Amino acid sequence: MKSALSILTVIAALIGLWYAACVPMNIHEAAIQAQRAGQEVTPAEAPERRKMGRIALAVKNPGLWRTVYEQDRPQLPAPHQVGAELWKTTWGMVERGRAFSKRSLILHGWITLSATLLGFAFGTLLGIVLAVSIVHSRAMDMSVMPWIIASQTVPILAIAPMIVVVLASLSVDDLIAKGVISMYLSFFPVVVGMVKGLRSPDAMQMDQMKTWSASRAQTFWKLRLPSSAPYLFASLKVGVAASLIGAVVAELSLSQDGGLGARLLAGSYYGQTVQIWSALLGAATLAAVLVWAIGLAQGMTLRRMGFQR
Amino acid sequence: MSEPVIKAENLDLTFQTNDGPVHALKDVSLDIMKGDFVSFIGPSGCGKTTFLRVVAALEQPTGGAVSVNGMSPEEARKARAYGYVFQHAGLYPWRTIRGNIQLPLEIMGFPKSEWKDHIDRVLDLVDLRGFGKKFPWQLSGGMQQRASIARALAFDADILLMDEPFGALDEIVRDHLNEQLLELWDKTHKTIGFVTHSIPEAVYLSTRIVVMSPRPGRITDVIENTLPRERPLDIRDTPEFLEIAHRVREGLRAGHAYDD
Numbered sequence A: 001m002k003s004a005l006s007i008l009t010v011i012a013a014l015i016g017l018w019y020a021a022c023v024p025m026n027i028h029e030a031a032i033q034a035q036r037a038g039q040e041v042t043p044a045e046a047p048e049r050r051k052m053g054r055i056a057l058a059v060k061n062p063g064l065w066r067t068v069y070e071q072d073r074p075q076l077p078a079p080h081q082v083g084a085e086l087w088k089t090t091w092g093m094v095e096r097g098r099a100f101s102k103r104s105l106i107l108h109g110w111i112t113l114s115a116t117l118l119g120f121a122f123g124t125l126l127g128i129v130l131a132v133s134i135v136h137s138r139a140m141d142m143s144v145m146p147w148i149i150a151s152q153t154v155p156i157l158a159i160a161p162m163i164v165v166v167l168a169s170l171s172v173d174d175l176i177a178k179g180v181i182s183m184y185l186s187f188f189p190v191v192v193g194m195v196k197g198l199r200s201p202d203a204m205q206m207d208q209m210k211t212w213s214a215s216r217a218q219t220f221w222k223l224r225l226p227s228s229a230p231y232l233f234a235s236l237k238v239g240v241a242a243s244l245i246g247a248v249v250a251e252l253s254l255s256q257d258g259g260l261g262a263r264l265l266a267g268s269y270y271g272q273t274v275q276i277w278s279a280l281l282g283a284a285t286l287a288a289v290l291v292w293a294i295g296l297a298q299g300m301t302l303r304r305m306g307f308q309r
Numbered sequence B: 001m002s003e004p005v006i007k008a009e010n011l012d013l014t015f016q017t018n019d020g021p022v023h024a025l026k027d028v029s030l031d032i033m034k035g036d037f038v039s040f041i042g043p044s045g046c047g048k049t050t051f052l053r054v055v056a057a058l059e060q061p062t063g064g065a066v067s068v069n070g071m072s073p074e075e076a077r078k079a080r081a082y083g084y085v086f087q088h089a090g091l092y093p094w095r096t097i098r099g100n101i102q103l104p105l106e107i108m109g110f111p112k113s114e115w116k117d118h119i120d121r122v123l124d125l126v127d128l129r130g131f132g133k134k135f136p137w138q139l140s141g142g143m144q145q146r147a148s149i150a151r152a153l154a155f156d157a158d159i160l161l162m163d164e165p166f167g168a169l170d171e172i173v174r175d176h177l178n179e180q181l182l183e184l185w186d187k188t189h190k191t192i193g194f195v196t197h198s199i200p201e202a203v204y205l206s207t208r209i210v211v212m213s214p215r216p217g218r219i220t221d222v223i224e225n226t227l228p229r230e231r232p233l234d235i236r237d238t239p240e241f242l243e244i245a246h247r248v249r250e251g252l253r254a255g256h257a258y259d260d
């Protein structure tokens, strides 16, 4: 109850801040529109207005404050504008029976989600396989680990289009191409977490296995793998969020297929800031839901395994 | 006279560390007979753990020889000659008590059909019948340690090596477990090697007390315990008991005097 209250307080504060920021962000446009409508604005010259700065301009013209929230293409749309757009493109579309039309955020969210989950599944698999081989082979540890780390220092935004082009020339399906980029981002936290988890049994536990003459495989299945569960779940949370970012970035290069990334791109193309923000919030919500779902699985599994009580 | 179950001859073990060599065991010779209950006592760092680990093939001696049941420690381990109990119970939280006891049986490849009998028997031995379906966190520290002893007994090893198994428990629980351990030893005729820091514990439990001293780790005295096998807890107030405890204390002091 108390935590719900504090969460609501934080959200209210953020929204308040957002509304406040709309005033200086949209004040220039508000001034231009007001002048066109024949209203007085001080100062009257646009270059002068630019020179004096947004905040000063806002202070000088309190009469414009209301109109900063009613623009078609505001530099910073207000929360209720984004909310209305979100509503219109989700539930509004469902009501009209067009949940999967091109204008529906549900369709685009679904497109992003499928690439995200595909990439996440393969990223997790790849991460686990790499972690297992790193833990069991010193050579792998020495030779592959540096490459894995190096792979993450490459800016994904730069190489995503190249990967897309290469895969397209191999006539790979677009969904798989997007999944590859998601996988590229999501396998890394899984490798790091799993390596740590598989190495988490202490010297005593390893000695204990030795006193029973356990084989490496037995030590792996009965001790290392179960011990790694808390680490795996922590990395999965990071991994799924990274996977979503990968999917959105990939959609910038494959925008003809739609998806939240494509909405972002189209929005910025046509100066549709409201659309950009609603796609952004849509992506954030999707990420939150995915992380929450993994948290749920984590809680259930770890409680059952006795790691948490 | 039968052959000793554990035979150590002029054991030497030097660890190479960054701060130079550490002489953990020097010229340690000891025979442990079948059915003996041998306690190892001595100040921290005198090599008690190291000796037990050499016997269990967890550590390689740099000199001398050990045999267990006439075999090398590795062979003895493969022949399931001993169970090892660590200071920390080390039960797996994701397995029930039964599941934990079953673990060595699975690993050693016992047929599935035999698991239940083995588990039931050792649960009885440590008085945990009825707790098999519980998870470790549902048990007290003392019960967890009993479960770990049960696990070490599950595969019918004749030798039980215990490294301060009750070190982390409070005195009352410890008394109780000591009593139970004696009972278990009496019933099963195991050979037990037992590391402790407590003089009363060593005297109460053992047939022989090995007093060790550090830098280099060595045996300074071996005291035969003349107490009868039948030992109620209040035997610890008898003059015979106090006499032996006194001898152990003297032995420890003598070992220390060497040092300074």
Ligand SMILES: Nc1ncnc2c1ncn2[C@@H]1O[C@H](COP(=O)(O)OP(=O)(O)OP(=O)(O)O)[C@@H](O)[C@H]1O
Binding pocket: B015, B016, B017, B022, B023, B024, B042, B043, B044, B045, B046, B047, B048, B049, B050, B051, B217
């Ligand atoms: N793996 C190791 N590497 C280096 N030195 C070690 C190692 N294991 C033990 N030693 C050293 O060997 C000596 C004997 O250690 P050991 O653990 O056998 O002592 P202990 O008698 O069991 O002491 P305690 O009562 O504290 O458990 C110590 O000086 C210790 O630091």
Ligand SMILES: [Mg+2]
Binding pocket: B048, B049, B050, B163
């Ligand atoms: Mg020790």
